[in-house]
Amino acid sequence: MHSNPELPPIAEMSRIRADVYAFLSDAFLEEPDEATLDRLAERVEADEIEFVPDEVRDEISNADAFDGTALLQDVGRRVRDMDAAEREDFIEDLAAEYASLFLTDGSKQVNPYQSFYLGDEPILYQEETLKLKEIMRELGYEGAEANAEPEDHLGNELAFVAYLCRSSARSQESGEIEYARRYLNLQKQFLEEHLLEWVPDCCADIEEHTDEPFYEGIARLTVDFLEQEPAMIAYMMDALPDEDE
DSSP states (O other): OOOOTTSOOHHHHHHHHHHHHHHHHHHHHSOOOHHHHHHHHHHHHTTOOOOSOHHHHHHSTTOOOOHHHHHHHHHHHHHHHOOHHHHHHHHHHHHHHHIIIIISOSTTOOOOBHHHHHSSSSOSSSHHHHHHHHHHHHTTOOGGGGSSSOTTBHHHHHHHHHHHHHHHHHHHHTTOHHHHHHHHHHHHHHIIIIIHHHHHHHHHHHHHHOOOHHHHHHHHHHHHHHHHHHHHHHHHHHHSOOTTO
16 A cells, blocks of 8 residues: 655645546536636646656656647636636637537537547447447436436546545445445446447547647546556555454
8 A cells, every 4th residue: 555645645635636527528528608718717827737746757657748638728828818808708718619629510620529430430428328328327327317418428428437436435434445346337338348349549630620729638537547547556555454444
């Protein structure tokens, strides 16, 4: 077990990761609003755009610097320096880009659905969606019902892992270490069997079709973050105390 006293507690790491998943989930489920841009500018101001603590980055083998954070830092600095009229125009531009990428048919269209990338045919709402709906229901997650997108939408899958991260944190804080391990294992399994199987291709398509640095940064950060997650989860599993400690 790791025992470096300078590292954040494992439950706190789970909550930090949940916040990252939630941030990315929101970016794919809806266009950015004023609050989203405020959070981005505040992260830049506080130098918190890097989502993995340096100490942890040193501990896990493949947590290289995230390319996506540099792009989002640039966007955050731009937002920070905008006046009200410039920010309003920027929000409108992001909304138009979001619609072009995810809501309308056209040359920029990207389908952020697992069924599109992993199904037998490039169509939506098939067996992949039903499987995910059952997985989420079995684990008590109902968040996907709060929006109009199916369970295999990228935003919903990311929100589901955020839920698993929070569940792991709560279990550890209440002393239920075996449940904390179970939720970490579920995160690892979901990453390997779902997100990592199709999200890199989807994000590559987003990068290819957008010329907006915000969405290019979100796409890169999503892949960077997901690809280092198995190592982060393994680190956290090893760092969890034994049940009798």
